[in-house]
Each structure stands twice: as structure tokens, then as C-alpha cells.
Amino acid sequence: MPDKFLLAGKEFTSRLIIGTGKYRSHEEMKAAHVASGAEMVTVAVNRVPLDRKTESFLDHLNPSMQILPNTAGCYDADHAIRTARLAREALDTEWIKLEVIGDPVTLLPDNEQTLEAAKVLVAEGFIVLPYFTDDLIMAKKLLDAGCPAVMPLAAPIGSGMGVQNPSNLRIMREQLPDATIIVDAGVGVPSDAAIAMELGADAILMNTAIAEAGDAPAMATAMKLAVQAGRLGYLSGRMPKRLYASASSPLAGAIK
Amino acid sequence: MSPLLTRGLVQRIRLREYRDMTIFINGEARKLDGVSTLASLLDALDFPKQRVAIELNKQVIRKQDWDSTDVADNDTIEVVHFVGGG
Numbered sequence: 001m002p003d004k005f006l007l008a009g010k011e012f013t014s015r016l017i018i019g020t021g022k023y024r025s026h027e028e029m030k031a032a033h034v035a036s037g038a039e040m041v042t043v044a045v046n047r048v049p050l051d052r053k054t055e056s057f058l059d060h061l062n063p064s065m066q067i068l069p070n071t072a073g074c075y076d077a078d079h080a081i082r083t084a085r086l087a088r089e090a091l092d093t094e095w096i097k098l099e100v101i102g103d104p105v106t107l108l109p110d111n112e113q114t115l116e117a118a119k120v121l122v123a124e125g126f127i128v129l130p131y132f133t134d135d136l137i138m139a140k141k142l143l144d145a146g147c148p149a150v151m152p153l154a155a156p157i158g159s160g161m162g163v164q165n166p167s168n169l170r171i172m173r174e175q176l177p178d179a180t181i182i183v184d185a186g187v188g189v190p191s192d193a194a195i196a197m198e199l200g201a202d203a204i205l206m207n208t209a210i211a212e213a214g215d216a217p218a219m220a221t222a223m224k225l226a227v228q229a230g231r232l233g234y235l236s237g238r239m240p241k242r243l244y245a246s247a248s249s250p251l252a253g254a255i256k
Numbered sequence: 257m258s259p260l261l262t263r264g265l266v267q268r269i270r271l272r273e274y275r276d277m278t279i280f281i282n283g284e285a286r287k288l289d290g291v292s293t294l295a296s297l298l299d300a301l302d303f304p305k306q307r308v309a310i311e312l313n314k315q316v317i318r319k320q321d322w323d324s325t326d327v328a329d330n331d332t333i334e335v336v337h338f339v340g341g342g
Binding site for chain 1: 282307318
């Protein structure tokens with residue numbers, strides 16, 4: 001049975017969205033992108049450097065992949081809105097990963113500014129995918145603002161700590177059964193991705209876990225499989241957790 | 257018109273013609289000569305024109321308007337492109 005991932009009216013086969021930052025080379029990035037099976041990649045908006053000829057980074061991306069620009073580096077709604085408008089103009093896309101950071105050490109999101117920016121951008125016709133703290137109430141507000149999906153963090157950006165608060169994700173899944181939830185940031189290893197998917201995430205966005213792996217393309221393959229395994233595990237319906245054992249083999253009839 | 261006044265006017269016009277414009281571009285103050293429009297600014301800076309976007313005094317200027325949008329002294333301009341990110 002095909003298990004398509006629908007996001008803002010677009011159909012994806014892969015539930016893994018990956019980044020383009022921190023790779024050691026363009027070649028390694030390209031190989032990792034292919035291995036991941038991802039159909040959408042994030043890019044950052046940045047000033048063109050003065051006095052230095054630059055090549056187009058986008059030329060290193062597979063043209064079949066959808067480009068999702070982000071508003072990384074923005075610390076308030078105003079900067080994020082301006083960045084989104086620039087990205088739309090340059091790429092001719094309405095899609096934006098909205099990221100408003102509240103603090104340079106933790107890179108934790110400023111949820112209040114994120115919501116404010118989301119409202120403005122939705123009104124301007126953007127497809128806003130907001131990165132935010134894994135909080136149910138905030139998720140509801142972002143969805144009410146018109147975001148087609150919410151992107152709660154698993155752990156701080158680039159930390160590789162894995163899902164720090166599985167209860168929050170589970171509650172979000174149970175309370176918002178129809179919402180599209182994409183876990184964004186904090187995944188470190190394939191088991192983290194599988195856990196997030198088992199908890200009911202619809203997709204995962206990651207960058208550093210693949211880019212900083214010793215063998216990025218191999219890790220991209222592992223992440224692809226983990227996302228698939230976690231998804232299938234979620235759809236299959238897990239067994240209940242029990243405090244005590246439950247024998248798998250019949251106890252009656254064992255020789256005495 | 258007196259010769260003195262005429263000379264003064266000519267000087268003022270010349271000063272205007274040759275005075276460098278100071279533009280704040282991507283966070284740096286730049287004195288630019290011979291720049292009139294946003295399109296000529298990109299040329300002067302040897303910037304790419306594909307898949308970039310320009311903000312002039314915090315307003316995005318559509319690509320089709322780069323040729324007709326004048327740059328003025330003390331303008332603040334952001335020219336962005338895309339880099340790797342997550």
C-alpha cells in the first residue's frame with residue numbers, strides 16, 4: 001500500500017527532508033542527497049559576498065529536488081519576514097521554513113516571534129513551515145494561523161541529542177491527529193529518527209546528523225531506512241508496554 | 257545670468273556628476289561611481305543576476321524592475337543568494 005506524504009497539497013514519497021549545510025564537499029553532499037532519497041532540501045538565504053566571485057550553490061543540487069529556503073539567522077519576526085520575501089523573489093517559491101531564533105547559544109526558537117511572522121507570511125500567500133519548541137499549544141496556534149504543518153524540534157539544532165521529550169511529541173500526535181507534524185532538528189542517529197517516526201511524526205527534517213557523519217552518504221542511507229522503519233512501526237501499532245513479563249512461549253506443557 | 261553665477265552652476269552640476277555615491281550594501285559602506293540603477297549596481301559589483309534577490313531600503317525590488325529602479329546616495333541595499341543550510 002503506498003504511503004504518500006502529503007504536504008500543502010504536494011505529494012512526496014520520502015518522509016525525509018534534508019539540509020545542505022556543513023558538508024565537507026559538494027560531491028559528498030550530492031552523494032548523500034541521492035542516498036537519502038529525499039525529495040526536498042533546505043537552503044539558507046545569505047548576503048552575496050562583496051569582492052569575491054561566488055558560484056551558485058544551487059547548481060550543486062539535484063534539479064528534481066524541491067528547494068525549501070529557510071529564514072535561519074533571523075532573531076525577530078521582521079527579519080524573518082524580509083528574508084522570506086527575498087527567498088520567494090529569488091527562487092519563485094512560496095515555500096518557506098520559518099525559523100526565528102531566540103538565543104545564539106541554544107538556537108532555541110522564539111515561538112512568539114515565529115507566530116507573529118507566520119501570520120504575516122500566511123497572509124502574503126506563503127506556505128509556512130515553522131520550526132518551534134515541541135509544545136502542543138504553540139502547535140495549535142501555528143496551525144490556526146494557517147501553517148500547513150508544524151515542525152517541532154527533537155533537541156537543539158545540530159545537537160544530535162535525539163528526541164528529548166517523547167511525551168510532548170506523543171501528546172501532540174494524539175491531540176492533533178489530522179495535523180502534519182515534521183520533527184525538525186536534534187536527530188543524531190538513525191534510532192532517533194525511528195523513535196520520532198514511531199511516535200507519529202509525519203516526516204523528519206535533518207541536516208547535521210548526515211553532514212557531520214564520518215560517511216555522510218552511508219548515514220543518509222541509514223536515515224532513509226530508519227525513517228521508513230519508524231513509519232511502518234507507527235502504522236503497525238505497537239504492543240502495549242508492561243511493567244512485568246508476558247511469556248512468549250506456552251508455560252503450560254513444559255516438562256517438569 | 258552673471259558669469260559668476262553661471263560658473264557656480266556649472267561647478268555644482270559637475271560636482272553632482274562626479275561625486276561618488278555612498279551606498280550601504282550588504283552591511284558595508286561603498287563609494288560607487290557610474291552607478292544609476294540596481295541593474296548597473298550588480299554589474300559594478302560583479303554580482304550574479306540569477307537566483308539572487310534585492311532589497312532596497314527594506315523593500316524587495318522585483319527582478320523586472322531592476323533596470324528602472326534608481327539607486328540614490330545613502331541607500332541601504334541587501335543582495336542575497338543561497339548557501340548551504342538546514
